[in-house]
Amino acid sequence: MGLLENLFDIQFEPLQNGRLDDAFFFCKGEKLVTVAVHDIDFEGLAALVHYPVFLGSEAFVEVLNLNTMKKSFWIFGTIALALLVDRGGGWFLSKITKESQFRYSRLYNGSEDAAVLFVGNSRGLSFFQPYAEEKTGLRTANLSYNGMPIELASTLVQDYFDRHKAPKVMLMDLSLLDSVRMDNKLAYQFNHYTPFSGRLSKLLRERFSNDFYAGKLSHLYRHNSEVFQRTFFYWKKSDKDWLLDRVISPEMKANVGNQALLRFHYDNKMLGHLAKMVKYAQEKGTKVELVVNPYYPDFVPKIVNLDTLVMDVQRTSGVTVRRYTNAVQESAAFGDFQHVNKVGAKLYIDQLIADGVISSKPN
Amino acid sequence: MIFNSLTFLAFIAIFLPGYFLLKGKARLLWSLAGSYLFYGWWDWRFLSLIFISTLMDYWLGLKIDQAHEDKRRYRMMVFSCTLNLTFLGFFKYFDFFINSFAEMMTSFGINADVGTLGIILPVGISFYTFQSMSYTIDVYRKHLVPERDFIRYATFVAFWPQLVAGPIVRASDFLPQFQKDHEFHWDRVISGTGRVLWGFFKKCVVADSLAPFVDQVFQEPNAFTSINLLIGIVFYSFQIYCDFSGYSDIAIGFARILGYDFNENFKKPYFSQNFSEFWQRWHISLSSWLRDYLYIPLGGNRNGKFSTYKNNMLTMLLGGLWHGANWTFVFWGFLHGMYLVMQRQLGKPFGAVMNGLRFPKALKVTINIAITYFFTCFAWIYFRSSDFGIATDMIVGMTNLDGYSFVSMMNKFWVVKGVLLIGILLTVEISDTKLHWNGLAYRNPAFRIAAFATLLLLIAFFGSFGSGAFIYFQF
Numbered sequence: 001m002g003l004l005e006n007l008f009d010i011q012f013e014p015l016q017n018g019r020l021d022d023a024f025f026f027c028k029g030e031k032l033v034t035v036a037v038h039d040i041d042f043e044g045l046a047a048l049v050h051y052p053v054f055l056g057s058e059a060f061v062e063v064l065n066l067n068t069m070k071k072s073f074w075i076f077g078t079i080a081l082a083l084l085v086d087r088g089g090g091w092f093l094s095k096i097t098k099e100s101q102f103r104y105s106r107l108y109n110g111s112e113d114a115a116v117l118f119v120g121n122s123r124g125l126s127f128f129q130p131y132a133e134e135k136t137g138l139r140t141a142n143l144s145y146n147g148m149p150i151e152l153a154s155t156l157v158q159d160y161f162d163r164h165k166a167p168k169v170m171l172m173d174l175s176l177l178d179s180v181r182m183d184n185k186l187a188y189q190f191n192h193y194t195p196f197s198g199r200l201s202k203l204l205r206e207r208f209s210n211d212f213y214a215g216k217l218s219h220l221y222r223h224n225s226e227v228f229q230r231t232f233f234y235w236k237k238s239d240k241d242w243l244l245d246r247v248i249s250p251e252m253k254a255n256v257g258n259q260a261l262l263r264f265h266y267d268n269k270m271l272g273h274l275a276k277m278v279k280y281a282q283e284k285g286t287k288v289e290l291v292v293n294p295y296y297p298d299f300v301p302k303i304v305n306l307d308t309l310v311m312d313v314q315r316t317s318g319v320t321v322r323r324y325t326n327a328v329q330e331s332a333a334f335g336d337f338q339h340v341n342k343v344g345a346k347l348y349i350d351q352l353i354a355d356g357v358i359s360s361k362p363n
Numbered sequence: 364m365i366f367n368s369l370t371f372l373a374f375i376a377i378f379l380p381g382y383f384l385l386k387g388k389a390r391l392l393w394s395l396a397g398s399y400l401f402y403g404w405w406d407w408r409f410l411s412l413i414f415i416s417t418l419m420d421y422w423l424g425l426k427i428d429q430a431h432e433d434k435r436r437y438r439m440m441v442f443s444c445t446l447n448l449t450f451l452g453f454f455k456y457f458d459f460f461i462n463s464f465a466e467m468m469t470s471f472g473i474n475a476d477v478g479t480l481g482i483i484l485p486v487g488i489s490f491y492t493f494q495s496m497s498y499t500i501d502v503y504r505k506h507l508v509p510e511r512d513f514i515r516y517a518t519f520v521a522f523w524p525q526l527v528a529g530p531i532v533r534a535s536d537f538l539p540q541f542q543k544d545h546e547f548h549w550d551r552v553i554s555g556t557g558r559v560l561w562g563f564f565k566k567c568v569v570a571d572s573l574a575p576f577v578d579q580v581f582q583e584p585n586a587f588t589s590i591n592l593l594i595g596i597v598f599y600s601f602q603i604y605c606d607f608s609g610y611s612d613i614a615i616g617f618a619r620i621l622g623y624d625f626n627e628n629f630k631k632p633y634f635s636q637n638f639s640e641f642w643q644r645w646h647i648s649l650s651s652w653l654r655d656y657l658y659i660p661l662g663g664n665r666n667g668k669f670s671t672y673k674n675n676m677l678t679m680l681l682g683g684l685w686h687g688a689n690w691t692f693v694f695w696g697f698l699h700g701m702y703l704v705m706q707r708q709l710g711k712p713f714g715a716v717m718n719g720l721r722f723p724k725a726l727k728v729t730i731n732i733a734i735t736y737f738f739t740c741f742a743w744i745y746f747r748s749s750d751f752g753i754a755t756d757m758i759v760g761m762t763n764l765d766g767y768s769f770v771s772m773m774n775k776f777w778v779v780k781g782v783l784l785i786g787i788l789l790t791v792e793i794s795d796t797k798l799h800w801n802g803l804a805y806r807n808p809a810f811r812i813a814a815f816a817t818l819l820l821l822i823a824f825f826g827s828f829g830s831g832a833f834i835y836f837q838f
Contacts, residue, residue, distance in 0.1 A: 072549060073808070074553065074808050074811050074812050074815075077808070077812040078811075078812045078815040078816050078819070081812055081813065081816040082815075082816040082819045082820055085816065085820055086820060086823065089820070089824075210369070218823040220820055220823045220824040221823040221824070221826075223824065224823065224824050224825060224826065226774075226776050226777070229776045229779075229780065230776060233776070246771055249588075251585065252585075252586070255585075
């Protein structure tokens with residue numbers, strides 16, 4: 001107390017409960033006001049300091065700080081508790097990831113043996129699995145995700161082949177080859193699958209090292225993504241019917257003429273990823289079908305470099321591309337210009353079956 | 364440098380030990396150097412701007428004090444304000460007014476192809492300009508003795524916690540706090556850390572999680588159904604609140620750790636029962652600045668109804684313009700001016716109707732809060748929209764009652780996460796009125812550990828990182 005007594009030049013009197021080290025002291029001129037911390041919080045303290053009676057005076061506040069070391073323990077306690085809950089929570093969420101019925105959980109727990117494998121971005125979701133399975137009697141798997149970058153698709157496809165019996169056929173939508181419409185940051189959302197895949201870990205370490213190592217530090221952070229939210233959502237139910245089922249609005253249809261041109265932006269590196277994926281599947285004995293999924297009919301003229309893309313893909317992969325750009329003509333079968341809805345997906349799958357691309361006995 | 368970056372983590376790890384190890388002048392220099400580094404990290408060229416502004420106001424503050432004639436003092440003060448507002452006007456509004464002038468001429472059929480300068484807006488210029496102006500005005504009003512130590516004054520202007528996005532601190536409140544060295548106090552560390560963590564929760568978890576949905580909706584409202592637009596505007600109301608108040612919390616928290624006290628900048632604004640109350644709870648440092656340095660000098664509410672309305676409107680219009688060089692901000696200010704006028708006209712009759720219907724107090728409070736929130740959100744549409752066309756599309760889209768099907772919701776995962784996080788925020792804010800979380804964390808170590816660990820875990824599990832700067836940086 002000596003220090004404070006010198007500082008204030010005033011004699012302190014102990015509080016009734018005697019806990020001088022837990023009290024705030026206010027000093028205004030010679031008048032000393034003491035408030036026990038039990039009566040006031042820091043917000044209240046700040047409010048009091050700015051209370052008119054103190055404004056313009058030489059008011060000041062000192063907080064007693066006699067037991068410094070003891071007061072630092074909470075930092076270690078906070079860190080210890082946070083780490084403990086983080087590890088416990090991380091373990092539980094990892095268990096959910098493993099057990100989930102989400103497509104990538106099934107991929108990594110090895111329960112997704114299928115005769116037909118679909119790959120794509122959001123347009124790949126038009127490979128509507130329940131209908132395809134109903135019509136062909138074959139099991140299907142779909143690795144498509146909104147904005148899927150081709151590098152991630154390649155990683156997932158290779159992981160699929162490493163963990164499952166080779167499917168008879170793999171269908172891949174070529175709109176994967178568009179760097180503008182892909183979500184370049186999507187891969188880091190797969191952080192919660194890294195404990196199950198060395199290949200995925202390598203990809204994240206190279207592309208998103210901060211997120212990868214943050215995921216090592218905090219296991220909860222590893223599960224901080226929309227992809228994990230979906231993993232959680234599909235914990236106990238299958239995601240095979242995942243398809244945004246809406247009908248394109250009349251306003252949108254009327255506006256098709258004002259839409260910007262669609263140009264596929266791709267480079268040799270992306271073509272290389274595609275070729276690698278195709279080769280990996282073919283080496284396992286799987287037939288690869290490269291397709292262009294349907295677009296809204298009046299939107300097709302807006303696509304400017306599809307021919308070049310198809311030629312480049314055929315040259316690099318050695319696989320003939322099947323164009324289904326105009327396969328669906330009904331406007332009510334689309335959700336927007338680039339995505340069919342459930343009705344459109346069924347029409348499209350009927351066409352694929354009719355063409356023998358998928359059937360109970362694939363070529 | 365932004366708070367939610369690894370660079371800032373490194374900065375604070377170096378700055379804090381240095382700050383507490385040094386004393387006196389050395390500490391002031393360390394603080395100033397740290398503040399300039401913090402600011403210059405964004406663009407070092409604009410350090411010269413802040414330095415010139417500091418130098419001029421420092422000198423003018425001394426000159427005002429030395430001048431004995433009132434007229435001379437007044438002229439000096441006006442010169443200081445003009446200088447500050449010229450800087451602000453040039454960097455923030457020059458291109459805007461040139462464009463507006465050209466558009467106006469074009470609408471009269473006159474081709475006025477005046478080139479703009481493509482000026483880059485210096486981060487935080489609106490904040491430190493107002494802070495600096497408060498100094499010379501307070502010296503002129505003799506509310507403040509001018510600071511003679513240049514380093515101390517420069518540190519006051521550039522102090523990094525509040526430099527780029529507030530709170531706007533007053534010289535009379537803040538400068539005296541530099542008069543002595545603040546000792547390291549665990550109590551301040553506890554309280555400050557809690558505040559910083561809560562600020563990061565608001566910013567990284569709530570605001571940045573809501574941002575993707577809001578951005579998409581306001582990018583092209585025509586592409587979305589009514590329910591998406593409605594969710595978009597509700598999400599935006601919480602995004603901007605959490606973004607801005609989160610920054611204030613972090614600034615207040617770090618200042619507290621360093622030994623300084625800033626006034627509160629937000630006090631649960633969406634629980635306001637009317638618009639006067641809203642402006643006593645939202646961006647308090649700006650609204651009180653405008654009140655003390657604009658509204659009251661204009662006459663405040665002293666000269667009758669019409670004059671009061673006029674002063675209200677003028678203050679809100681300029682408050683709107685302060686936020687940015689766009690007519691949508693001015694219109695946002697106009698709406699709030701109108702709300703204040705309407706409140707004066709209709710507030711009492713509306714209260715009398717509710718009393719006449721014998722509504723219970725809780726219901727009256729709820730209705731008042733809901734009405735205030737509704738109109739606040741309506742004004743946010745203009746605040747967030749890049750132009751009036753987007754704002755109109757938003758309003759028209761929302762009133763199209765055909766588009767409220769849940770099936771057409773853009774991304775249900777974003778919506779569920781957003782609703783959950785807003786729920787957590789509101790639960791904490793509502794319960795805080797009874798439980799006083801900050802006080803509880805201060806006096807109960809077990810609760811403190813649990814609360815701080817929970818915040819850390821929530822930030823790790825829900826936080827959105829790398830999504831960029833705080834919204835108010837652009838103001």
